[in-house]
Structure formats: structure tokens, C-alpha cells
Amino acid sequence: MSSIKQLKQDLNQRFKKEFVFNQICHSHILELETGELTSVLQYLKKYQSFDFLMCVTGVHYPEREKEFEVCYELFSVKKISRLRIKVFVKEEEVIPTAQFIYPTADWFEREIYDMYGLKFKDHPNMKRILTHHQFKGYPLRKDYPADLQQHLSESLEFSMDNEPDGKAPDFKDKDLIPLNIGPSHPATHGTLRIMALMDGEKIYRANVEIGYLHRCFEKMAEVHPYNQVIPYTDRLNYCSSPMNNVGYCKTVEELLDVEIPPKAQAMRIILCELSRIIDHIVCIGAAAFDLGALTGFFQAFTYREKVYTLFEKLCGARLTVSMTRVGGMANEPPKNWFKDILQFCKEMKGGIKDIDTLLTYNKIWMQRNQKVGVIDTEQAISWGYTGPCLRSTGLNLDLRKVEPYYGYESLDFEIPVGTTGDAYDRYLVRLEEMRQSVKIIEQVCKNVPAGDYTIRDKDIVLPEKKEVYGNIEGLMNHFMLVIHGLRPPKGECYSATEAANGELGFYLVSDGGPKPYRLKVRPPCFPIYQSFPHCIQGFLTSDAITLLGSMNIIAGELDR
């Protein structure tokens, strides 16, 4: 904590004023006026090595005089520390944009505009991003009803207005051909839309439009009790659902300040690593499928099915498992489950080898992946890359190592890093990560801690069914918790886990009620996808497909 003291001193000295520092639930918060935001951010980035802007969040407090709060979540790789910056604004006030300091702020600010109607000064492209262009009103404001739909009559025209000056280039006289891909295109896996200006086969300029799968996760979270939000988190990154469950529950637990029992921790690690494997399987398999290697896809999917079977044994569902609860897990794993996993690990090792043989030295695969979408570490950081995409540039940043949780620190595994940061390196990193995940699972499965799978606090966890039906106290506790709800204390917290795609963060604000007051997700692929138009410039259309596959964009968490 001395580093924060130091930071405070430095800041006060540099700006010659007393800054307001707060500490809520392990996180440090610095409150600023809108006027000084730019200079302080600049200073923090340049002299205090806060090189990551993880997420920008808006919160609405209708009863306050300054109704809105905007939070900037900063992270420093060098110091491994986080800092939250807050500004308070009224509706009509404009906030200076941070995107010239942190390019990744671009979309986050647009999202705040979309959801709250707050404007950012000098932002070149202050338009709606997630909701459709005919949408009226600002859905995340507290007075917008969660179920008020607005219909769209016409889809958005082809547009190229993502230029730094906000003006669309005139392409008529340049002999450029507009090309629209998506939002329903097989190679985009889901609902991404890319609009490109083609100079022959080359992409001269590209623009992306997102929001075709905006399912209002954050609003849904505000109108559901804490435990009922868990199924919604499943559907964020649906390729690796359990990881989202874990990320969300960890956040709520941090706010409640409880620690889950060792057995639950072990189960969560297993679920997370299994999900990491199947997420990478989808990523690699689908990328191979797009490049014409159908065998690779089927090969990979065989193993995915095996993991589904393991999930099914655990809880009955294949894809959307919702296995965690606030305070632990939902139930005891079935007999022999851990043994089955060990068996699977054995098979998976063979599976990874197969994929390796099929693809790694495959000439077509190499030619189509190497030198595509190259990005260096500095750029990657400024765009807010995390996960395999960042590590492929050579930076060794993995939250499982630098901010370990659930006992990752005591496990023996390594973090693979790449060298060039192209699509091929990302593939290699993913492949190696799968191997490491298998290694982790084996270690955990071989000595699962004994004990309970959940904490037994009657204000947090429902009693077991046999208690509810068997004795009056259990029945009462059950009733109380259902009626009264799980109520974390007032406060806020940001908690991040290393998901398959990168840092998955949840920012949770509680007002002491039974539902989250505000829940913001920091989806790892949101910042990554933002850089797509820049990375693809000058490449061929076919490279766009490769790049998209290597970035592993999952529409569910991108659009939420």
C-alpha cells in the first residue's frame, strides 16, 4: 500500500493540490474534477506507469445533484496495481475524451454515450454503438424500463465514419469498391459486421459495426437478484461459460468479503481450465474451418464434446452450466467425476498432439497465418489487449500469475508467450495454453481438498433441500433468503479473472439492496475488436478472416 501513498505524494506535489483518495473494498479510488481529468491521466500514464486503461464505466444516481459518475479503471503492469478514477458530472456536462491518451477509451466512451447520454468532448465519433440507430432514450438510466423495446425499420447503411476526424472519406473518385461483410456471414461466427473499402483485393479502409447481439446484460443484471444473474453471465462468452460464472461470483464474494472453501476453489479452477481448453478448441477449430481445414474442426470438436459430457455429469447442462453460486458451488460433484476428468486429460493430451500435427507445420496454415495482423506490445497495450493476443506479442501478463486467486500460486504451470504478435503466434500460444491447462487440471484433480463445496452462511447460501424439507430452521432460512434476498453491503468493487480471451472484469456497485445497483462487464474482446479496422488496413480480404479467427471475437461478450 506504500505505493499508493507514494503516488498520492507525487500527485499532490505535481499538481499542487490535495487530491481525494478513497479506499472501498480493496480498491483505491481517486476523485477528480472533469477539468483536470486529461492532465492527470496523462501524468499517470507517463510517469506512474499506469499503461492500461481496462474499462470505463458509467453509473447513474438519479437522486444526486451530479447524477452521473464515470469510472476509469487503470492498471499498471510494472507495479501490478490498480487505480480507479472517478469524475462526477451532470447530464449536460461534457467530459474530455481520454482516447488520445488511451486509444482503447474510444468504444468505451461511445458505450457510455449510448447507455447514459453523456457526451465526450473532442470525441470524433460520438454515435450509438450497441443499440440500433433509431433507438430513443438511454437504456441504462434508472428511469428507462428494462422491457421497453423499440423497433428498427431499416438496417444501418454502409458507412465509413470511423475516421479520426469523424468524416467519411469520399471513395467515389478513388476507384474504391465498398464491400460489406456480415452481420450474418459464416466467416464472422456470429453477428459481426465489417464494412470495407477495397482497393482491388486489398482493404484500403475498414469499419466495424457491433451491437447485433446486444442483449442488455447489464440492464438485466440490475433487475434480477444476485444469484439469478449467474445464468445471464453464462451467455456472455458462451464458448467458456463457467469462467464467466466464476468471474461474477468472485466479484460478489469480494464485495461480501467472504472466502470460499478450498474444495469450491479447486472445482472452480477445474471448471475454468476445462473451459479454457474448450474455448481454445472453438477458436482454433473455427479458424481452421474458415481457412478450409475442415478436418481440424471436427477433430477439435470431438474433444469439446468430451468436456460437455463432463459438464453434463456435473450439472445436467452442456453449454450453459451455471454451476457456481455466490459462496461456492451449486452441488457436490458426482462420484468419480474427478477420475473422469483425469481420464479426459489423458485423452486430451493426444488431442492436442493431433491438432498440433494437423496444423502447426501445415504449409497452408502457416502461410495464411504468419505475418497477419502483426501488433507490437506497446500498441497492444494501448488498445487494451489482454490474454493470448497480448501474450503473443511477448509480454508475460497473466492474472493467474500476477494477481493469483483460488490457489493458482501454488500450482506448477507456465505462461507461454509469443514473439511476433501475429495470428500464427496467437495460435501457438493458445495451443500451449491448452497443454498447461491440462497440467493444472491434473494437479488439482490428484489432490482435491476435502470438505464442503460451499460456505454455510445462512444469509448468503440457501440451505440444502434436505434441511429445507427436514427441519424448521432450514425452512425458515430458506424463506428468509428467498424473500429478503442476498444483500451485500453498500460498496463497489472491480474484480478480474483471467478468462480464455483475456481479462474478464466485473465492476459491481451495491446499494445494499437485493439486486446489483450496477454491474459492468469488461469483456476481453471488446477492446481487442476495436483495433480490428487498424490492424487490417492494407491486408487482403482473406486475411480479414484469419485475423478475425485469431482474435477470437465472441459476439455474446462483445455486445453483451
Add this chain to the structure above:
Amino acid sequence: MEEKKISLSNDKFQNLESPFFTSRMDRIVAWSRRNSLWPMTYGTACCGIEIMSVLGPRYDLARFGAEVVRFSPRQSDLMIVAGTITEKMAPIISRVYEQMIEPKYVIAMGACASSGGFYRAYHVLQGVDKVIPVDVYVPGCPPTPEAVIDGVMAIQKMITENRPRPYKDQWKPGAYR
């Protein structure tokens, strides 16, 4: 080739060597349609991942004559809407549907496509049947692959029996929103 003598007696059906068989035209058409459904998977969300399993090695929709997945609406006759359709997506899906040539069928796979599912939310279409006519609804979130296969078989049965489809024949675009 040696000419075969065809007997016109009553036992002609037992005569397996006979090169003829008789049927009604509509039945033959239905038979061929049923066994070569070319699906277009309109996968948008989590159900789109599950449809991969349906087509994948373990469940293998190919066994039911519906494996030639076409991503072009003009080449396919069965649209499987797998995933949430948002308001932003609605005009696009109805345009894609219009591009499919007759006869065409639609399966709404999963709770979201059927009714909006548990997203009673400001940006989610409350069921794809608001914008295109649906033949079969498959419940589940996501439905198990078995259920999807059952849905495809239901369509096949519909085709075989030449069942009337009033909801489709009387469909007016834009009337149900």
C-alpha cells in the same frame, strides 16, 4: 442389355427385379424434399455453438439428410434460427428470409428465437416469429442436440404429409410487431 419382361399380374410388387414402381407425384416430391433439406444456420449466439455440435461428429445431422449446410439463403430451404435475435438484427433476418426460395421452412431453435427467452429486455426481439413465419419451435436454452434433431424430423414429417401451413400462407410482413 437384356430386356426384362414385366408381369402385370398382382404379384408385381413382389417382383423385386421390376424396374418400375408407382406412386403419386406429390409423394415423390415430398420424399425427395424431405431427404435433402439444405439448412442455413442463422447462428447468432450460444445456440449457434450448440448447432455446431448438432452438425459435428457426435450428433451428425447428416444421418437425417440435412447436412449440406449452406450459408447462402438462395441455396437453402431450411432456416435454423439459432440464437437471440435483437431489434438491430430483425430487419436483416427478414431480408435474408425473403431471399430464400420456396419451399422454405424455419426452425426457431431455443428459447430466445422462440420467444425472446429470459431476455425480456429493451433490445431483444420477443421471438423471431414477429418477423418471419416459424414452422417448428424447439424449446431449451440451449436445446440439446437431440431436441434439434427432433425438430428437423418434425419438419420432415410435415413435408411428407404435405401439411397445410396457414400461418405461413397468410403471413404479412410487419403485421406482428
